[in-house]
Amino acid sequence: MLKYTIKNIFKKPSTVKYPYEKRDTPDDFRGQIVIDVDKCTLCHFCEMQCAANAIEIDKENNAIKYKIMKCIACGECVDECPTEAMKIVPQPRKSGYDKSWKIIKVPRLEEKLERKV
Amino acid sequence: MQITTTVPFGPQHPILPEPVHVKCELEEEKVVSVSFEVGYAHRGMEKALETDYMKGIYLSERICGICSNIHTTTYVNAIEKIIGIEAHKRAKYIRTIMAELERLHSHLLWLGHAGEAVGFENLFMRLWDAREIVMDTLEFISGNRVQYAMNTIGGVRRDITPKKEKMIEDHMNRLEEKMIEIKRDMLTDYLLKRRTAGVGVLKKEDAVRLGTVGPNARASGVPWDLRMTRYEAYEYINFRPIVLEGGDNLSRVIIRVEESFQAIDIIRQCLNQMTPGRTWYRYRHEVSGEAVARTEPPRGELFYYIKGNGTNVLERVKIRTPTFMNLMTLPTILMGLQFADVPITILSIDPCFSCTDR
Numbered sequence: 001m002l003k004y005t006i007k008n009i010f011k012k013p014s015t016v017k018y019p020y021e022k023r024d025t026p027d028d029f030r031g032q033i034v035i036d037v038d039k040c041t042l043c044h045f046c047e048m049q050c051a052a053n054a055i056e057i058d059k060e061n062n063a064i065k066y067k068i069m070k071c072i073a074c075g076e077c078v079d080e081c082p083t084e085a086m087k088i089v090p091q092p093r094k095s096g097y098d099k100s101w102k103i104i105k106v107p108r109l110e111e112k113l114e115r116k117v
Numbered sequence: 118m119q120i121t122t123t124v125p126f127g128p129q130h131p132i133l134p135e136p137v138h139v140k141c142e143l144e145e146e147k148v149v150s151v152s153f154e155v156g157y158a159h160r161g162m163e164k165a166l167e168t169d170y171m172k173g174i175y176l177s178e179r180i181c182g183i184c185s186n187i188h189t190t191t192y193v194n195a196i197e198k199i200i201g202i203e204a205h206k207r208a209k210y211i212r213t214i215m216a217e218l219e220r221l222h223s224h225l226l227w228l229g230h231a232g233e234a235v236g237f238e239n240l241f242m243r244l245w246d247a248r249e250i251v252m253d254t255l256e257f258i259s260g261n262r263v264q265y266a267m268n269t270i271g272g273v274r275r276d277i278t279p280k281k282e283k284m285i286e287d288h289m290n291r292l293e294e295k296m297i298e299i300k301r302d303m304l305t306d307y308l309l310k311r312r313t314a315g316v317g318v319l320k321k322e323d324a325v326r327l328g329t330v331g332p333n334a335r336a337s338g339v340p341w342d343l344r345m346t347r348y349e350a351y352e353y354i355n356f357r358p359i360v361l362e363g364g365d366n367l368s369r370v371i372i373r374v375e376e377s378f379q380a381i382d383i384i385r386q387c388l389n390q391m392t393p394g395r396t397w398y399r400y401r402h403e404v405s406g407e408a409v410a411r412t413e414p415p416r417g418e419l420f421y422y423i424k425g426n427g428t429n430v431l432e433r434v435k436i437r438t439p440t441f442m443n444l445m446t447l448p449t450i451l452m453g454l455q456f457a458d459v460p461i462t463i464l465s466i467d468p469c470f471s472c473t474d475r
Contacts, residue, residue, distance in 0.1 A: 001302050014246050028260035028275060051175035074175050074266040079274065090260075 029090035030073040035064060037106045039085035046077035046086060056101070062108055065101040068093070119144045124456060128157050132234050132460040135470040139447065139463060146455050151448040155473055162475040166434040170196055170404055171270070173431065178264050180436070181472040183223050186215045187414040189268040192434075194348065195423040196270055198408035200400065206350075207394040208272035210387045213350040214285070215258070215267055216412075217380040217387075221292075222251045223415035224373040224380075227467050228303075231370055234461040235312040240303060247295045254288045257281060272397025282388055289381050296381075300374050313366035317450040317462035320364055327445045331417025333466050336372045337364035343413035354386050366465045373467075403427055416467050417443060438472035 016023055025031070042064070047057045054070035055077060057063075073093070078086045107115075121142045128136040136157035142150040162180050166173050177192040178185045190212055197203065204212070225248040232240030252262050258281055259265035267273050277285070303309060319329065324337035334341045335358060342358035344351045359375045361368045404425030412419050417439025426432040443466045450462055 001306075004298065004302065014249070026257045026260060028257070030260040030266075049171065051172040072175065072264070073261075075260075075274070076171075076175075076266075 025090050025092065027090065029092075030075055030088055031091045032089050032093050033066075033071065033073065033078070034087045034089055035066070035104055036085045036087065037064075037104060038112065039083045040064065040106050041083055041085075042106060043082060045080045045082060049076045049080045051076065058103075062106050064104045064106060066104060067099070067101050068096070069099050121149065126459060126463065130460070132230075132464060133468070135468065137463075137468065137470050139451075139459075141451065141456065141459060143456055146457075148451050148454050148456065148459065151451045153444070153447060155444070155470060158471050158474040160475060163434055163436060167431050169429050170425070170431055171429075173434070174268060174270075175266065178266065180475055181438075181469055182263060183226065183469065184219060184414040184416065184419075184472070185263065186219050186265050186267060187412055187419060190216060190349070191410045191412045191419050191421045192423070193268045193270055194412065195408045195410035195421045196404065198410060199404050199406045199423065199425055200270070200402050202271055202400060204272045205395050205397065207276075207391060208396045209350040210391045211273045211275075211277055211396065212268065213354070214277070214384055214387050215255075215265065215273075216349070216414075217383045218251055218255055218258075220415045221377055221380045222248060222255065223467075224377045225251065227415075227464075228370065228373055228377075230464060231313075231461065232303075232309070234464050235309055237306065237308055240299070240306075240309075243295075243299055247292060247299065250288050250292045250295070254285055257284055269397055271400045272395070274397060276396045277391070282391075285384065286388060289384055293378070293381055296374075296377060303374065304371065309370070310367065312458070312461060313370060313465075316366045316458050317454065317465055318363075318365045319446055319450050323446070323449050324364070327449065328442050329417075329446055330442045331413070331415075331439050331467075332372050332376060333369060333417070333443050333446065335359060336361050336368040338362045343411055343418055346411070348410075348412060350387060350390075353390055354383055356383055356386075366461060369465045401429075403429060404431060414439060416440060416469060416472075436475060438469070438475070440466070440468045440470065440473045444468065444473070 042057050042059055044057050047055045052070045052072045054067045056065040058065055075088050078088050121144055124141050124143055126139040126141060128138050138154040140152045141148050166176055174189050177188045180188050225244050229241040229244035256262045259267050259275060267275060319337045321338040324334050324339050338360060340358055340360045359372060361372050405427040407424040410421045419439060420437040422435040423431060424433040451459060454462060
């Protein structure tokens with residue numbers, strides 16, 4: 001016990017001084033979910049799979065409704081997406097108070113084609 | 118005539134952050150009668166689990182904060198039994214590694230708490246420092262420190278890449294080094310011995326009669342370990358459950374230290390035996406029929422009963438958690454103790470009330 005105490009005097013602290021120093025996040029860290037609107041086909045797969053009901057597809061207005069406060073970042077929508085439009089990136093999620101639905105507009109097929117031409 | 122006083126322990130108590138109300142009747146300082154109340158953290162989880170079985174995986178993960186992965190493993194095992202599929206072999210190994218890492222995490226956390234409860238704060242700091250290594254390992258494997266979202270029907274969702282394998286090995290070596298030092302200082306310590314040896318004795322007959330499970334039963338000499346039923350990858354792994362004879366608080370401390378070393382050994386065996394292969398496949402099917410699954414979480418024995426009605430929505434989920442069984446020993450082990458020994462003795466069964474109340 002005494003040996004451990006003396007050894008510890010010369011050791012670095014095991015904690016990280018947060019604002020000045022940051023831990024590196026692991027490669028598979030589940031942070032934010034990013035949606036690539038150009039690839040999305042509004043197929044409802046993510047909506048059906050979401051355990052927290054954080055995604056809703058609005059086909060009439062061509063939009064994805066996403067509630068960040070509900071999302072548990074399990075990544076099930078990312079696994080399920082057939083067109084790989086959803087991605088999970090290892091940047092930590094920002095804190096916030098906004099509980100409203102975030103509406104992400106998806107361009108219609110004609111618009112996409114026009115852009116390509 | 119002796120005057121009895123009633124002293125409550127909880128629902129809020131500095132030693133135990135979770136809500137339980139234990140009423141101790143004292144004659145002078147001696148406990149003569151004990152009754153307890155649970156149910157403060159009831160959330161209606163069993164009813165909420167009557168949903169799409171794929172969504173249920175993530176809900177069952179949130180029943181307990183510490184043993185979250187083993188809850189999903191048991192749930193997934195039961196569903197796999199109903200559907201009639203089996204996970205890939207590599208997935209089984211990964212599930213075993215996760216279960217053992219979780220056992221390490223839970224045991225180190227509990228040992229730290231026990232140190233704090235007997236007034237040995239230095240031990241608390243050292244054990245939680247060692248636990249941080251396990252938490253980092255879990256974060257590197259799954260991408261999250263607490264709720265891992267690893268299991269799915271038919272396997273696991275993330276593979277352990279060679280880079281991760283090497284990292285786990287490094288971390289286990291570092292942890293073992295630290296644990297050997299801690300074990301030496303801990304089990305030769307005068308204070309810890311005086312506070313725990315011979316306190317809260319649970320005899321073997323009582324342990325069998327009251328249906329004690331997990332490390333508490335094994336500390337009383339009952340060789341009861343569900344890992345010996347060889348679920349997941351335990352059938353390929355060479356290990357014997359650790360059984361002690363004492364039955365007092367000290368035995369319950371020692372058994373958790375020894376099981377931590379055993380967990381490190383099992384993780385190494387898994388890493389050596391794993392062969393490359395697929396880890397999961399997408400499986401969609403209606404769930405009809407019923408099944409039971411049992412596993413060994415860090416605290417004892419976990420039981421899931423699941424019934425499906427032919428759609429993808431489950432009809433009934435019944436969960437029995439280890440603390441529910443271990444709580445029944447409280448009146449026996451607390452009887453005749455000094456009141457100062459009550460907190461560490463209640464803590465010694467490693468109670469988890471968010472599991473028990475669900």
